[in-house]
Amino acid sequence: MKIDISNFQKYLNSEAEEIILEFFQKYIINIKRIDDEETEEIKNFFSLIIEYICKSDMENASLVCENLINYNVELSVPYVILTHELINLKRLIMERLLHKNAKEELYTLYQLHLYFEDMIAKKYLDKYVIDLQNKNSLRISSLSDIYEQNVILYYKAHLEWLNYLSKSIALRDNKFFPETNHNLCTFGKWLLDSGKIIIQNNSKYKNICKLHENLHYIAKQIENYLLQKGTNNHLLLTYLEKCEMLSLSLGTELALIDNTLINSEASKDPLTGALNRQKLNQLYNNQLEISFATSESFVLCMCDFDYFKNINDTYGHLAGDKMLESFVPIAKKSLRNSDMIIRYGGEEFILILPAIKEKKAREILNKIREDFSNFILDFENYKISTTLSMGIFEINPEICDKSYLKDFENAISIVDKKLYEAKNSGRNRVF
Secondary structure (H helix, E strand, O other): OOOOOOOHHHHHHHHHHHHHHHHHHHOOOOOOOOOHHHHHHHHHHHHHHHHHHHOOOHHHHHHHHHHHHHHHHHOOOOHHHHHHHHHHHHHHHHHHHHHOOOHHHHHHHHHHHHHHHHHHHHHHHHHHHHHHHHHHHHHHHHHHOOOOOOOOHHHHHHHHHHHHHHHHHHHOOHHHOOOOOOOOOHHHHHHHOHHHHHOOOHHHHHHHHHHHHHHHHHHHHHHHHHHOOOOOHHHHHHHHHHHHHHHHHHHHHHHHHHHHHHHHHOOEOOOOOOEOHHHHHHHHHHHHHHHHHHOOOEEEEEEEEOOHHHHHHHHOHHHHHHHHHHHHHHHHOOOOOOOEEEEEEOOEEEEEEOOOOHHHHHHHHHHHHHHHHHOOEEEOOEEEOOOEEEEEEEEOOOOOOHHHHOOHHHHHHHHHHHHHHHHHOOOOOEO
């Protein structure tokens, strides 16, 4: 695309230094994760771009802009920050052209901004496509390692669908484009058939259908853009990001359904009704793989009754059993159907809360702790009560070492230490 900025020199050549100074004072964003030397390098790129624009040197302005984009991509500076800085630069130059009544140059500036914005979007889009395909390969690999594959299997079909979508964008070629009709893809066919029977919650079923329909609608928009000449890279990047987000949301919903099925079908501890410890390792590893397949955090919790030995010693083991038996229904009032509660041994329980951040999990667990501390067991004319201590650990696939956490003993040791700290800090708390 050729843009004639030959008249910019007439209006802006003497003002380059002022524009550079004002731009750095008002707008340039200092990103916390890049150091001062890298920030200075970014400023140098912008200084050169401004100088070349003011000198009407389109060729060199484009070359430096390309180097600026490559440098920002290398530093993992978010796309939105670089485009925002470009908008601010356009605003500064526009103010000066308006002041000089340079109306024709304002339209040229608008074209120049679109050109640079598209350069940025294309570079970030190309990188995003590569990263997405690499992440999807890891996600599909994680799904293959799941011990019990129920409905989560259909999430894999949509990850493969997403790979074809990204491949079409990368090649700017529709011949690889996946199915755009939401009723005809592998997942859509399942959803209309056995999926409707398996997903018994009607509101959840409607939500999944809506997510899936929106995903295919956006894919159809991408297909239309690929058919047009002069493809808008900014829109393609935005739409592809949305498609990934919706795909991950579908995966999370299916994983929660799988957990609900496991909760209803797995063997239970005969005393408490919690899940049996026998398959704890498998349940944990399933959740770990699902977490990395959906890029969604989950929380592991170990809880232990405080001074439980005193109950057994004072009122007898039958009283202790009644207290253990009372805990699970109290906990389930605050837990979701997809959350898992497993009796670990004695008065210890493991809780697995999928698709949740630590802050929200802490609220749920504190509610369980409070409800249990307020519970009074009537036993043989005695009023018996006790409290809970909990240790929790958020497993975030973005920052956690999967290879380390695949060993269940490593994960357990983390929550066990946190439980120990909760006990040492006074008990009856979530640590």
